[in-house]
Amino acid sequence: MRSFLSLVVLVLLGTTIQATPAPQVVPQKGGPSGGGGGGTDDPGAGSTGNGIPNVTDAQNAVCVPWYAVRDAIMGGLFQGRCTDIARAAIRLAFHDAGTFSLNLQENALPNGGPDGSIMTDPNEVMRSENNGLQQIVSLLNPIAAEFGVSPADTLQLAGILGVLACPGGPKINFWVGRPAPRNIAPMGLLPSPEGAVPDLIARFADMGLTVRDMIALIGAHTTGKQQFVNPAQANSTFDTTVDIWDTRFYTQTQAAAVEPGTLKLDSDVYFSTNASTAAEFSRFIGGQDLWTTDYAAAHEQMSILGLSTSQLTSCTEILPLSIDLSTVIDAPATGKNGGSGGGGGGGSGSGSNKPVTDPPVDPVKLEAAIQEFRSIWLVPGTVTT
Numbered sequence: 001m002r003s004f005l006s007l008v009v010l011v012l013l014g015t016t017i018q019a020t021p022a023p024q025v026v027p028q029k030g031g032p033s034g035g036g037g038g039g040t041d042d043p044g045a046g047s048t049g050n051g052i053p054n055v056t057d058a059q060n061a062v063c064v065p066w067y068a069v070r071d072a073i074m075g076g077l078f079q080g081r082c083t084d085i086a087r088a089a090i091r092l093a094f095h096d097a098g099t100f101s102l103n104l105q106e107n108a109l110p111n112g113g114p115d116g117s118i119m120t121d122p123n124e125v126m127r128s129e130n131n132g133l134q135q136i137v138s139l140l141n142p143i144a145a146e147f148g149v150s151p152a153d154t155l156q157l158a159g160i161l162g163v164l165a166c167p168g169g170p171k172i173n174f175w176v177g178r179p180a181p182r183n184i185a186p187m188g189l190l191p192s193p194e195g196a197v198p199d200l201i202a203r204f205a206d207m208g209l210t211v212r213d214m215i216a217l218i219g220a221h222t223t224g225k226q227q228f229v230n231p232a233q234a235n236s237t238f239d240t241t242v243d244i245w246d247t248r249f250y251t252q253t254q255a256a257a258v259e260p261g262t263l264k265l266d267s268d269v270y271f272s273t274n275a276s277t278a279a280e281f282s283r284f285i286g287g288q289d290l291w292t293t294d295y296a297a298a299h300e301q302m303s304i305l306g307l308s309t310s311q312l313t314s315c316t317e318i319l320p321l322s323i324d325l326s327t328v329i330d331a332p333a334t335g336k337n338g339g340s341g342g343g344g345g346g347g348s349g350s351g352s353n354k355p356v357t358d359p360p361v362d363p364v365k366l367e368a369a370i371q372e373f374r375s376i377w378l379v380p381g382t383v384t385t
Helices: 004-013 061-077 085-096 102-106 135-145 151-165 197-207 211-223 248-254 267-273 278-283 288-303 363-374
Strands: none
Touching: 061 085, 061 135, 085 135, 102 197, 102 267, 135 151, 135 197, 151 278, 151 363, 197 211, 197 248, 197 267, 211 248, 211 267, 211 278, 211 288, 248 267, 248 278, 267 278
């Protein structure tokens, strides 16, 4: 039986990339310790150049090795873009963390959580609910070994960088120092997609996550592709802008129509209509800043389930700037004279003066932003995934 997270978070985020050759690690322009921007990654705190913090400006000695790990993942694996490997990394972060249970913790029983067991135990990653994650695990394990860092921290960094690789994806606080796993993640902690919405809410609550957290997290489907739900529609997406981290997923899931080339998960539709979740779902429609803020908070919380930050070290300093979608909008933010739908589902109707829910992105401006803010990780001549 597929897990709920397989459908709602991981299958939708995950792609089976069995035919995709393992990417080669690409030498980075910033050198083995990486970075090319200088200064911090906060534009208000003196960040310069391409907004990629440089190891020479490291603020915490604990974080120094993580600059090189960042470059090995963002450059060597993702090549600075919202690729299928980046999507798989996001999915992997959910799968490792999503097995945590407060009930098991309170009763001192074997537990799951963001401990990296999916990378260190060869049996866990082979479970059916983890189908399609074997490749990303095989790519991340050598990186953790090469730099002598924790598999659990490496896994969670990859998930955060996967979000940032997709334009519009927010910066998420990154913590290091997770302990080694005590055991393989127990079975049955990834809820069933056949479960009722109240049961799914209860399972997320057992992880320590609220309804708002849950609805924010499923928005990661905006860059997702599906392979397993409906093999006949393999590679279909969950909204019409799969390479952009935007709120079209919410807009188009709630809409009656199904956009060409997309697929709606039953669970997502139920969340958009159920009385317990519909208000939170609707809250994110057209609310890019609201959603990315809530998503970043929920993702951070997920990445440290069962842990105390007092025992961890923040290495958020290594992260690059997020690519702000508001700077790459193509059209006026109204639907007057027809209104652009922004890739479907975002328009306001012909002749309407109603603001466009999801204004379209100018591909030329978008590529220019990627070239500016992901420069050291890009492969020359590569534009699309």
